[in-house]
Amino acid sequence: MLVSVLDRSVELDLRAHHKRLIRECEATYDELAPDYDRHLRDECDYRSPEHVAAELARLGASGRWLDLGAGTGLVGEALVDRGVDLCLVAIDVSAAMLAKIVCPLYAERYHADVLRHLPVERHSCDGVVAAGLMEYIIDPARFVRQVARVVASGGWFVFTFCPNNSGCVEPFDEETDLHCHDGELVERCLEDAGFRIDGREEFPAYVNGDQGWIDHRMLIARRGS
Ligand SMILES: C[S@@+](CC[C@H](N)C(=O)[O-])C[C@H]1O[C@@H](n2cnc3c(N)ncnc32)[C@H](O)[C@@H]1O
Secondary structure (H helix, E strand, C coil): CHHHHHHHHHHHHHHHHHHHHHHHHHHHHHHHHHHHHHHHHHHCCCCHHHHHHHHHHHHCCCCEEEEECCCCCHHHHHHHHCCCCCEEEEEECCHHHHHCCCCCCEEEEEECCCCCCCCCCCCCEEEEEECCCHHHCCCHHHHHHHHHHHEEEEEEEEEEECEECCCCEEEEECCCCEEEEEHHHHHHHHHHCCEEEEEEEEEEEEECHHHCEEEEEEEEEEECC
């Protein structure tokens, strides 16, 4: 009884924290949108979309994929560069970021919080990608359950996160509210939601001001039947 009251209070705490984070994230990215592509290229040397696109090319990805936290569509642009032809659905909490998407692979775009609602049918997607989104996710178990609800049986989930070994989710940049995640915890969340881990790759992902290079781990997970 005590445990379930505590669980409930932790969950309410997480939801309140997430709501605040999302409001701030939306405002930040709405403001950043006009300069996002230049900033990420020239000041951050951002590389994750290329790694995700290379993985999808290797998997021979096809069909309809969600791009969660799609931003301005850099993952789609990296896929075009590699000749991967997918039908992409962009979802992002910032309408201004979505409005900047010009990549023709994006057939649909939705302004939504990925933790609250994914506006597609149950198990209707061949795969899901998320590059640079996890830094804003403080409840990875809930996030992965949302993804599992929309991926078809045998479908893929390819995403990046900043790994740590602390056993939990931690802020690594208080000013911008960026979070890193324990690698084993993330993999446990995936397995609990019915995914099998098919691969991992780690690489320098972007320069975060004075902190220097931030590593991303990309996980390649497949939903069981
Ligand atoms: C670092 S950007 C990455 C954008 C793009 N995927 C890329 O690689 O360039 C993070 C994006 O995630 C979005 N985002 C953060 N939390 C979100 C949430 N809970 N639901 C939907 N979008 C979210 C932000 O608005 C922002 O566009």
